[in-house]
Amino acid sequence: MNAAPLDLTGSDGFGLEHLPYGVFRRHGECGRVGVAVGEHVLDLVALGVEPAGPFAVPRLNEFMALGPCAWAATRATLQALLRSDERRARTRVESSLVPIGEVELLLPFEVADYVDFYSSLDHATNLGRLFRPDAEPLLPNWRHLPVGYHGRAGTVVVSGTPVRRPRGQSKAPDASAPSFGPTRRLDLELELGFVVGVPSELGEPVPVGRALEHVFGVVLVNDWSARDIQAWEYQPLGPFLGKSFATSIGAWVTPLEALLPYRVAAEPQEPAPPAYLQGAEHWVLDIALEVGLRSAGMAEPDVISRTSSRNLYWNVEQQIAHATVNGARLRRGDLLASGTISGPQAGARGSLIELTWNGAEPLALSDGSTRTFLADGDEVILRGRAGPIALGEVRGRIEPALANGRPGAP
Amino acid sequence: MNAAPLDLTGSDGFGLEHLPYGVFRRHGECGRVGVAVGEHVLDLVALGVEPAGPFAVPRLNEFMALGPCAWAATRATLQALLRSDERRARTRVESSLVPIGEVELLLPFEVADYVDFYSSLDHATNLGRLFRPDAEPLLPNWRHLPVGYHGRAGTVVVSGTPVRRPRGQSKAPDASAPSFGPTRRLDLELELGFVVGVPSELGEPVPVGRALEHVFGVVLVNDWSARDIQAWEYQPLGPFLGKSFATSIGAWVTPLEALLPYRVAAEPQEPAPPAYLQGAEHWVLDIALEVGLRSAGMAEPDVISRTSSRNLYWNVEQQIAHATVNGARLRRGDLLASGTISGPQAGARGSLIELTWNGAEPLALSDGSTRTFLADGDEVILRGRAGPIALGEVRGRIEPALANGRPGAP
Numbered sequence: 001m002n003a004a005p006l007d008l009t010g011s012d013g014f015g016l017e018h019l020p021y022g023v024f025r026r027h028g029e030c031g032r033v034g035v036a037v038g039e040h041v042l043d044l045v046a047l048g049v050e051p052a053g054p055f056a057v058p059r060l061n062e063f064m065a066l067g068p069c070a071w072a073a074t075r076a077t078l079q080a081l082l083r084s085d086e087r088r089a090r091t092r093v094e095s096s097l098v099p100i101g102e103v104e105l106l107l108p109f110e111v112a113d114y115v116d117f118y119s120s121l122d123h124a125t126n127l128g129r130l131f132r133p134d135a136e137p138l139l140p141n142w143r144h145l146p147v148g149y150h151g152r153a154g155t156v157v158v159s160g161t162p163v164r165r166p167r168g169q170s171k172a173p174d175a176s177a178p179s180f181g182p183t184r185r186l187d188l189e190l191e192l193g194f195v196v197g198v199p200s201e202l203g204e205p206v207p208v209g210r211a212l213e214h215v216f217g218v219v220l221v222n223d224w225s226a227r228d229i230q231a232w233e234y235q236p237l238g239p240f241l242g243k244s245f246a247t248s249i250g251a252w253v254t255p256l257e258a259l260l261p262y263r264v265a266a267e268p269q270e271p272a273p274p275a276y277l278q279g280a281e282h283w284v285l286d287i288a289l290e291v292g293l294r295s296a297g298m299a300e301p302d303v304i305s306r307t308s309s310r311n312l313y314w315n316v317e318q319q320i321a322h323a324t325v326n327g328a329r330l331r332r333g334d335l336l337a338s339g340t341i342s343g344p345q346a347g348a349r350g351s352l353i354e355l356t357w358n359g360a361e362p363l364a365l366s367d368g369s370t371r372t373f374l375a376d377g378d379e380v381i382l383r384g385r386a387g388p389i390a391l392g393e394v395r396g397r398i399e400p401a402l403a404n405g406r407p408g409a410p
Numbered sequence: 411m412n413a414a415p416l417d418l419t420g421s422d423g424f425g426l427e428h429l430p431y432g433v434f435r436r437h438g439e440c441g442r443v444g445v446a447v448g449e450h451v452l453d454l455v456a457l458g459v460e461p462a463g464p465f466a467v468p469r470l471n472e473f474m475a476l477g478p479c480a481w482a483a484t485r486a487t488l489q490a491l492l493r494s495d496e497r498r499a500r501t502r503v504e505s506s507l508v509p510i511g512e513v514e515l516l517l518p519f520e521v522a523d524y525v526d527f528y529s530s531l532d533h534a535t536n537l538g539r540l541f542r543p544d545a546e547p548l549l550p551n552w553r554h555l556p557v558g559y560h561g562r563a564g565t566v567v568v569s570g571t572p573v574r575r576p577r578g579q580s581k582a583p584d585a586s587a588p589s590f591g592p593t594r595r596l597d598l599e600l601e602l603g604f605v606v607g608v609p610s611e612l613g614e615p616v617p618v619g620r621a622l623e624h625v626f627g628v629v630l631v632n633d634w635s636a637r638d639i640q641a642w643e644y645q646p647l648g649p650f651l652g653k654s655f656a657t658s659i660g661a662w663v664t665p666l667e668a669l670l671p672y673r674v675a676a677e678p679q680e681p682a683p684p685a686y687l688q689g690a691e692h693w694v695l696d697i698a699l700e701v702g703l704r705s706a707g708m709a710e711p712d713v714i715s716r717t718s719s720r721n722l723y724w725n726v727e728q729q730i731a732h733a734t735v736n737g738a739r740l741r742r743g744d745l746l747a748s749g750t751i752s753g754p755q756a757g758a759r760g761s762l763i764e765l766t767w768n769g770a771e772p773l774a775l776s777d778g779s780t781r782t783f784l785a786d787g788d789e790v791i792l793r794g795r796a797g798p799i800a801l802g803e804v805r806g807r808i809e810p811a812l813a814n815g816r817p818g819a820p
Binding site: 139167169232234238240245246271275322326334402 | 522523526528549550551554555557558559560561562563564565567574576577578579581587588590612613615636639642643644645646647648649650651652654655656681684685686732733735736737738739740741744812
């Protein structure tokens with residue numbers, strides 16, 4: 001029960017225009033669905049939003065299953081309640097607000113399939129330059145289709161979950177044989193993720209013009225990567241253990257509806273993509289993005305990259321149309337991530353391998369240390385903002401690897 | 411109610427030594443768990459096996475959640491009941507048997523993550539010879555780790571589900587640009603899949619010697635592949651739409667316990683794998699495998715390949731130890747498939763691209779037609795047998811692609 005009236009129009013990115021959904025738990029209680037409002041969580045079960053069932057479970061999947069009309073109606077109800085100056089509505093809202101410091105935030109939805117795309121032109125170009133310096137940086141398929149692959153859904157974790165430095169096989173270029181140990185090239189990847197709320201039918205492609213009807217919302221994604229493990233394992237079937245130890249997502253899923261006003265026209269694609277990838281307009285979201293890095297000795301993070309989702313070449317309509325053109329179905333809870341988002345400027349790169357040019361140009365941090373890749377104790381913070389909307393941040397701190405010896409040893 | 415006593419020791423691969431679990435539905439009823447016994451399904455809900463709850467749902471995940479002691483106890487109970495000549499037990503069993511022709515078989519478990527390995531030496535060597543004729547057929551990493559990648563869990567389907575020929579982009583070697591249309595190189599892949607029943611903790615590798623404690627059972631897998639789509643898309647992140655349109659699995663999950671007696675010593679691995687991949691013994695399962703192909707005009711399938719799971723270089727203990735060595739967790743319902751199983755003989759190859767040597771050596775079928783890749787109307791049937799145990803077969807029939815025009819058109 002709040003004594004002083006709250007300024008419910010107020011914000012820091014979590015005002016009435018936003019109202020993102022998440023799953024929270026108070027000590028000793030079951031997880032349930034809430035909405036972030038300023039520095040509070042609005043408890044939808046306590047608030048008595050109907051139907052109550054889908055909010056009384058520790059995942060958004062049941063609410064997503066109600067479909068887009070229910071999502072819109074719930075959002076309108078919440079906005080009306082939060083705007084109301086009627087005493088009873090005010091009391092009802094205030095008695096359902098929980099200070100965010102009193103709750104634990106859980107993974108907001110159960111991930112069905114996790115697809116990771118590779119949709120930033122500058123990122124793909126940078127990696128091509130780094131790994132194939134004597135060849136055309138972009139592979140021949142890149143401008144014809146949104147390259148993507150499946151990641152591990154089971155290791156998607158919520159912001160704040162510690163990330164243990166993975167161990168695995170790698171092989172130095174000059175070594176005769178691979179060796180086993182903690183990764184020495186632990187990286188972050190700044191990505192934007194779309195959450196599927198409406199499934200599609202097996203065998204039925206989703207047309208590009210109807211793709212958005214399947215999207216519930218948006219989260220920031222840190223697709224942690226162990227570059228040395230990845231480099232040794234990835235031929236010919238793609239990344240596996242170099243990516244599958246953890247993928248962190250924000251605790252708050254921003255409704256797609258809140259972000260639709262922040263679509264802007266994209267650069268024309270050259271060559272024109274095939275018909276199944278041509279929407280009525282080619283747009284991208286205009287979300288300012290940044291990567292913060294805080295070493296164990298720093299009080300506040302340094303911002304090591306500033307970029308924008310405008311730098312994506314392929315948009316989510318195209319990604320969905322592509323991912324289903326072969327008849328693959330979407331399921332509720334599918335997570336479609338953009339791939340690392342980099343811009344053309346050196347300071348707009350979304351991974352350390354790009355920011356330090358494969359380690360050749362270390363970053364200087366404000367505590368006097370330098371980084372090529374992540375050190376134990378480093379915390380990475382991803383943030384995004386579109387107008388008054390702050391995407392739920394993604395934090396993750398690196399814990400030391402398991403001690404040497406066989407796996408399973410402490 | 412059966413009038414004549416059934417010969418419950420009898421078999422055709424589904425006798426007392428087997429007792430695989432599946433999910434079935436009678437017309438108008440809810441799906442539930444059953445066990446295949448000869449030509450019948452034993453309805454575990456009707457039989458009154460305790461606890462009833464996990465059997466009254468249309469997936470095995472809840473039964474798997476009870477853990478290995480409950481799996482063993484249930485198996486022992488069923489074997490005792492089926493062996494009993496006591497009148498009441500006999501009546502109880504007989505009144506719970508449903509002729510298999512009266513039921514629909516559903517996907518037996520909800521797939522969490524689907525990992526596809528590449529663990530057959532002959533398969534990897536054959537593909538290397540086909541695609542890199544002037545180079546060493548095996549890539550440098552292959553003998554050091556079980557190469558694998560994540561597939562699409564959401565399009566794993568049960569045996570009998572029709573497979574629509576996928577459409578997508580491909581590029582002929584001599585073409586200047588990619589084109590869009592139905593795949594012309596639709597292939598099958600004969601694989602063995604292991605189903606995880608016991609999850610592991612995030613950040614905690616599963617030691618090779620304890621990997622089997624996580625396995626519930628085994629299914630045959632047909633990992634359908636569109637070779638032309640795959641060839642164009644797969645660099646640098648691996649297969650995506652060339653594999654994600656469908657993966658068929660058997661309707662019956664064979665308990666691991668039933669197959670443990672069919673472990674045999676494997677050939678020594680050279681070079682010795684790293685310590686985390688060295689079990690106390692290096693074994694493989696001895697399951698005879700075959701691929702049948704029946705064109706629309708044939709009454710019975712031709713057997714186009716005969717091979718064995720003995721041809722796997724990496725076993726499931728090693729696959730699990732590898733997949734978790736970076737701290738990735740296992741979840742209940744994870745499906746770990748072996749990759750295509752081929753043997754050293756030409757007739758022991760587990761895919762058409764190998765059997766026809768990339769189309770250069772068409773197969774002659776008994777209806778007088780030939781095949782390089784699959785034709786519309788073809789049905790593929792995978793079978794496996796170890797002693798008295800016949801793995802649940804995997805059938806899938808190819809349906810024509812969607813008509814031309816944009817996706818979504820009928």
